[in-house]
Amino acid sequence: MHIHRLEKIWLAIGIAMLFVFLGVIGVGAFAMGMQPPTGHHTIDPEKVSETYPFNNPGLEQVGENEYNAYMIAYAFGFNPAKMEVPLGATVHFQVTSPDVVHGFQITGTTVNLMAVPGEVNHYTYRFDKPGEYLVLCNEYCGAGHEFMATTIIVK
Ligand code: CUA
Known part of the structure; x- marks a missing residue:
């Protein structure tokens, strides 16, 4: 009897925590939606997949072994799901999110961006190791x- 009640209490706490968490996400998304546009680094998070260049995510060559990489971080994955980069390429990453804040960290490099809805974050990295x-x-x-x-x- 006692164990049964304790389980119920823990279940209630678990559910309450879930709602608090969802509330935080909801308020966060709402607050970000309220931000005024501040120039060329903003994007409508609800129209990411229709907005150039994120309507065609992935690599775009912009110079001799130099590329822009348009990346979408979403719940729960990345678009493109896989990417090939030529060895020695300089890559200008541009990262955004259509939903909540994500991270974009490439292990073994200095690339460590936040993917923020409504914003496009940039970082340039040269891939010298295959x-x-x-x-x-x-x-x-x-x-x-x-x-x-x-x-x-990278190859
Ligand atoms: Cu996306 Cu954690």
Whole structure:
């Protein structure tokens, strides 16, 4: 009898925590939606997949072994899901999110961006070592957070 009640209490606490968490996300998303546009680094988070250049995510060559990489971090994955980069390429990453804040960290490099709804964050990196680079989300973003990963293959 006592154990049964205790289980119920823990279940109630668990559910309450879930609602608090969802509330925080909801308020956060609402607050971000209220931000006024501040120039060329903003994007409508609800129209990411229709907005150039994120309507065609991935690599775009902009020079001799120089590329822009348009990346969307979403709940719960990355678009493109896989990317190949030529060895020695300089890559200008542009990262955004259509939903909540995610991370965009490429292990073994200095690339560590936040993917923020409504914003486009930039970072430039040159891939001088061949191999498979794991891309991870390092901002807790919900139930599928630990499954957010992709690979960049440099060869
Ligand atoms: Cu996306 Cu954690």
